[in-house]
Amino acid sequence: MRRRNVLPGLKLSLGITLFYVALIVALPLGALIFKAASLGPEAYWNIVSSERAVASYRVTVTAAAIATAFNLVFGVALAWILVRYKFPGRRLVDAIVDLPFALPTAVAGIALTALFAPNGWLGAPLMDAGIRVAYTPLGIMIAMAFTSVPFIVRTVQPVLEDLDPALEEAAQSLGASDLSIFMRVILPILGPSILAGVSLCFARSLGEFGAVIFIAGNQPFQTEITALLTYIRLEEYDYAAAAAIASVILIAAFVMLIVTNLLQARGLRYTARS
Amino acid sequence: MSRQTHTKSPRVGDGALFRRTLIALTLIAGTVLVVAPLAIIAVQAFSRGFEYFAATITDSDTRHAIFLTVVTALIAVPINTIFGVAAAWAVTKFDFWGKRFLIVVIEIPFSISPIVAGVAYLFVYGLQGIFGPMFQDAGIRVLFALPGIVLASMFVTAPFVARELIPLMQAQGRDLEEAATSLGASGFRTFWSVTLPNIKWALLYGVVLCNARVMGEFGAVSVVSGNIRGQTNTLPLHIELLYHDYNTVGAFAAAFILAGLAVVTIIAKVFLERQGAGRRARPTLAAPFVAEKTQ
Numbered sequence: 001m002r003r004r005n006v007l008p009g010l011k012l013s014l015g016i017t018l019f020y021v022a023l024i025v026a027l028p029l030g031a032l033i034f035k036a037a038s039l040g041p042e043a044y045w046n047i048v049s050s051e052r053a054v055a056s057y058r059v060t061v062t063a064a065a066i067a068t069a070f071n072l073v074f075g076v077a078l079a080w081i082l083v084r085y086k087f088p089g090r091r092l093v094d095a096i097v098d099l100p101f102a103l104p105t106a107v108a109g110i111a112l113t114a115l116f117a118p119n120g121w122l123g124a125p126l127m128d129a130g131i132r133v134a135y136t137p138l139g140i141m142i143a144m145a146f147t148s149v150p151f152i153v154r155t156v157q158p159v160l161e162d163l164d165p166a167l168e169e170a171a172q173s174l175g176a177s178d179l180s181i182f183m184r185v186i187l188p189i190l191g192p193s194i195l196a197g198v199s200l201c202f203a204r205s206l207g208e209f210g211a212v213i214f215i216a217g218n219q220p221f222q223t224e225i226t227a228l229l230t231y232i233r234l235e236e237y238d239y240a241a242a243a244a245i246a247s248v249i250l251i252a253a254f255v256m257l258i259v260t261n262l263l264q265a266r267g268l269r270y271t272a273r274s
Numbered sequence: 275m276s277r278q279t280h281t282k283s284p285r286v287g288d289g290a291l292f293r294r295t296l297i298a299l300t301l302i303a304g305t306v307l308v309v310a311p312l313a314i315i316a317v318q319a320f321s322r323g324f325e326y327f328a329a330t331i332t333d334s335d336t337r338h339a340i341f342l343t344v345v346t347a348l349i350a351v352p353i354n355t356i357f358g359v360a361a362a363w364a365v366t367k368f369d370f371w372g373k374r375f376l377i378v379v380i381e382i383p384f385s386i387s388p389i390v391a392g393v394a395y396l397f398v399y400g401l402q403g404i405f406g407p408m409f410q411d412a413g414i415r416v417l418f419a420l421p422g423i424v425l426a427s428m429f430v431t432a433p434f435v436a437r438e439l440i441p442l443m444q445a446q447g448r449d450l451e452e453a454a455t456s457l458g459a460s461g462f463r464t465f466w467s468v469t470l471p472n473i474k475w476a477l478l479y480g481v482v483l484c485n486a487r488v489m490g491e492f493g494a495v496s497v498v499s500g501n502i503r504g505q506t507n508t509l510p511l512h513i514e515l516l517y518h519d520y521n522t523v524g525a526f527a528a529a530f531i532l533a534g535l536a537v538v539t540i541i542a543k544v545f546l547e548r549q550g551a552g553r554r555a556r557p558t559l560a561a562p563f564v565a566e567k568t569q
Contacts, residue, residue, distance in 0.1 A: 020360075028429065084288075095540050095543075098540055103533060104536070110522075209389045
């Protein structure tokens, strides 16, 4: 496998890459970690474990978890109907799935707020039914679900497309019911891609800002997400607190990144064998 | 692929009742969650008539916001494209120590909250940051000015071009480039006439997605721009400003422009996917980690 590489451009391409990564990605993240670390353990802990900060973690993580759970069902169903069924407008639906990625988050934020406001198209009937969406945790969940739904569809869809019909036929010929085939044959094959999609979806929801702040109401302890608390601390010129809270989001993102990579590596081993 | 199975027994979930129910439920949820927001933007933007819409988007602050957004994209997108191509070339054409780590680092901005990105830039170029006082003495404004907006945009979109090219170039291998080089072609000639024709659609695909994200970025730019009306407001920030001024119709008029950009992006995406770019051409899960082992 080791052979001499005759291709030119290693120095130039790697030089540009390392320079860019160092200047654009590593330097700012390093500066943030440095700033947070320079607070000292006690001051750092006091900020990140303050009541308001902890409440914001609770709001963010709960909303992200519920939005992800919703997208798990909705995303797999959407991938399923796009791959397995033919219906008018299927290709249009397939294209529209990417809208949440293409639509700027601020635009999504004001649109969802208008839609779910107490006098909005969907907010008004929901108010009649006694459900308030805008300016409540439910609104945060809807904004998070909107911005992250393509992740699960787009990770599950290709695996579903490549699914060998022979597997189902074998199970059918042995007399298994559809439900049993789905649970015991199809789901295990989709498993790694679903997990990868779920972790991407959850990570995106944890960090979402633009779409959430318009619909959230932003009441401390109730509808204030961690990213917004960071922003508020900045506006108060409390840079130490902003650095500390931002570092918590950063650490959470790194943990999610490691989890995603491990899941992908596992998924690849799994698919490479078959 | 599934065509020939239609003559045999129906596949799982092909029962008419189940199929129709699932399609109906999913499409209703999809309409509520994805289509309705798009529709309400159009309705709200024109709710006071076309004249008012035209007046809002030709207002000098809005025009300046559009101008700033376009200038930011014109700077950030080409630089990101050069970086993406260089990174893909380095990672796929050579073996070196720490390569997998480098790929992970390139992907980092993708999983980081835009607010964190903005705050991080504050601690580099802000007055309380590492280089802030130095730039201040030199009379260079980075934050609350165009350079800060461009830098923050480049951070959030750093992986966009590279992540489209790396899996594709990994799968294509090195044989063609090695043949061209051994026949005496220069590095740039090899890239231009051998590599580029094979990756052009994927490259364009990455550029389109990168551009959409740069023009729509809100969180990171919001922190570093200072939101100065008519000066450092990009279009997404201008939407927020109008919205908080209780000029809802104006906010939706500005949002309508960005929604139009999103629709154009999706159409371009569909076109490029038909040319073989994007997820259809890509192995199911991120390939960079295995391809080198199986070669």
